[in-house]
Amino acid sequence: MNQREEGHLRIGELSQRTGISPELLRAWERRYGLLRPARSSGGFRLYSAADEARVRRMKVHLTQGVAAAEAARLAQRTTADESPTRSLALLRSELGGVLEAFDEAGGHRVIDVALDSFSIDAVISDLLVPYLDDIGERWARNEVTVAQEHFASNLLRARLLALGRGWDAGYGPRALLACPEGELHDLGLILFGVALARRGWRITFLGANTPLHTVIATARDVRPDAVVIAVTDPIYLTGVNDELAVLAGSNQLILAGRGTDGTAAAVGAELFDTDPVSGAERLAAAAP
Amino acid sequence: MNQREEGHLRIGELSQRTGISPELLRAWERRYGLLRPARSSGGFRLYSAADEARVRRMKVHLTQGVAAAEAARLAQRTTADESPTRSLALLRSELGGVLEAFDEAGGHRVIDVALDSFSIDAVISDLLVPYLDDIGERWARNEVTVAQEHFASNLLRARLLALGRGWDAGYGPRALLACPEGELHDLGLILFGVALARRGWRITFLGANTPLHTVIATARDVRPDAVVIAVTDPIYLTGVNDELAVLAGSNQLILAGRGTDGTAAAVGAELFDTDPVSGAERLAAAAP
């Protein structure tokens, strides 16, 4: 919902659409704060679709005999808790249920609902990352088979890579993404890529199990603005400090994953050990 | 993008095509940067097809009452903004904007984004069906021209039939799909076919304006597990009760479309008056 509230209407059009006079619309804004229009450079009010909806609700309440001040409160409140059908927490457990039963259609359905109701950032942070953490833990406790984990990963990977299609297009800065040799789990890296692409970066994706020397060569080739190396376990960074240092020498190098602080300090890389969305946000905020 | 990136039109021709005066086109360029034409060696403006599409989108927004400055912003955004995921509701209004501006590339782009981000079921239920309902209503209110409706229908039909490619193959039960004589709108039927094919059924598609005796003959031939007759208006079912009864006698017959309950009861058919995806789900759930 961070998005640009669009469809900017001027007061005359809103008046026509809703049947409320401009004067009254201004009065409702002043008296009850019902509307909070943007302004044009010259000062004209510019209303969003949400504003229009609020006015309509206000009208409904008025015709039901509610007093204006109260009607305005109701009209606003409804906006606030216009909470999408199901919470992401709920969807997370649903996702686990269907994926671990090898139910492909069910998996896609849950993701459809999530993407339609929430921003991608939210879906990543509050559905996918928690679910992946969760399945990882349960796998460690032997509550989930490798097959279930594979099935879930493959479905999610397919879905996320489809979301990422075209992430190399545009004009923004470019990031080169890879997991080092041995590291086979690239879902976190994909999540990071999707979140970063949302912020206007272009992504060149090398994926799991990529020897660092080839990352170095590719970096020379595509000249990225940042190189991101992600691991799920610091073990995959043993013995590659030299190569990391080379990368850090000629690029902004980011190490993502828990337990990588030591290595990051040693080779002169930045450390990102939080969730993918925060990481993407942090990188984008410091953009060139 | 190898396509006619050019097709350079001069301002008079663009004016004729779009119905916007040359002066105004220049003003929009100067004031909002809506157009960025190339120039001939002598300084004449040379507009591309993308420019033309942008002008058309601008017009659409203007007729919807959006102020010129904002309309220009919206008209530009859809082309420029490759942003990955939006909600299906948002995509719906974008789809309307581009299709009603006769912007073919834009239409495909919106559908691409939708299919990348959501499953086909969701795209049908929450993007295409609502959009078709919407354009139907606005057509009834004379807010959309026949040409716009035709353009949109044809683009969507082509796209959906491509999705349906190969829907006759496989192992599942078979459905025979047709609209009766006089009924020219088969998009709903195609949507139903796509949703049903995704559930493993094989589809034999006869399409719009098919006399029922032809359907009867075909049903004898291919022996479908279900025959689906869809209409947008019950008027197309007048005077064919006998033929429908024949169909219902030897097949599972389904009538789809609002206002068909009377006929369905009279001839012994099942009534499906909800959206295509639910209908397909219902039929598939009751599978042989």
Added chain:
Amino acid sequence: MNQREEGHLRIGELSQRTGISPELLRAWERRYGLLRPARSSGGFRLYSAADEARVRRMKVHLTQGVAAAEAARLAQRTTADESPTRSLALLRSELGGVLEAFDEAGGHRVIDVALDSFSIDAVISDLLVPYLDDIGERWARNEVTVAQEHFASNLLRARLLALGRGWDAGYGPRALLACPEGELHDLGLILFGVALARRGWRITFLGANTPLHTVIATARDVRPDAVVIAVTDPIYLTGVNDELAVLAGSNQLILAGRGTDGTAAAVGAELFDTDPVSGAERLAAAAP
């Protein structure tokens, strides 16, 4: 170019045929270089059939309102790239070119073109399999970096998994697909899955690097009609004969990949060592 360079028309005749005055034809030649007639010994212009076609295209563009200078450019250009369909062989080298340059958009474009003009089976057999073989060989000869191979694989995997979306739905027999532990290349397996799904089978996909004991457990769970284990190298089948035998005991087991004949014979599995499409066809033909 060797073509009937003849048909030599003089300017009067060309004028009559095209309805363009001789003066104007000469003007177009002088001003835009639209025509490049041969000359008779006496200096008369002698036009070829290509010239005539160019004039006709020029006329078409003019009636569409394109300015003369631009119409001439278009009329000439269209001649040049009049290559409607490219062969899959040609597309293969294009695909290599773009993917190995880390050009994501280009990769998708090539695949779009291929899928637009050819069946999925053909695209698999004559574009993707040959390309993957090719890149494999060049990788072995160190002509391709690991990064290039990873980039290409990830893009193709994303695209193919998108094609496979929903492959678990329907009524057909079910196949359980996996690569054994250690085997990280699952693209061939995905190709097989796509080809099989096109034939009405349902797919449960476990993907690369899946220990066989978990495949056994999953097979008990989802009761597939066939289990497909694919490798790129028989080395990944060492030491798992017992588990394969268990699988073969309670399922139709298929081993896919070159060099697996020994193992297949030993454990009682079927051997598929041809391309994915033939394999899928063979399995589907012997369907329950």
Added chain:
DNA sequence: ATAGGTTTTGTCAAGCTTTTGTACAT
């Protein structure tokens, strides 16, 4: 609800240049 001032936006005009079909002289 009105008054008095501002912004937005479509339109027009003046003076000059480019484009393009046709005509004419050699």
Added chain:
DNA sequence: ATGTACAAAAGCTTGACAAAACCTAT
């Protein structure tokens, strides 16, 4: 056939204008 000339049509830029729509404050 060639080259030049020409004039109508179409465009360009700058600047300005006025009606409609909107603002705030009373």
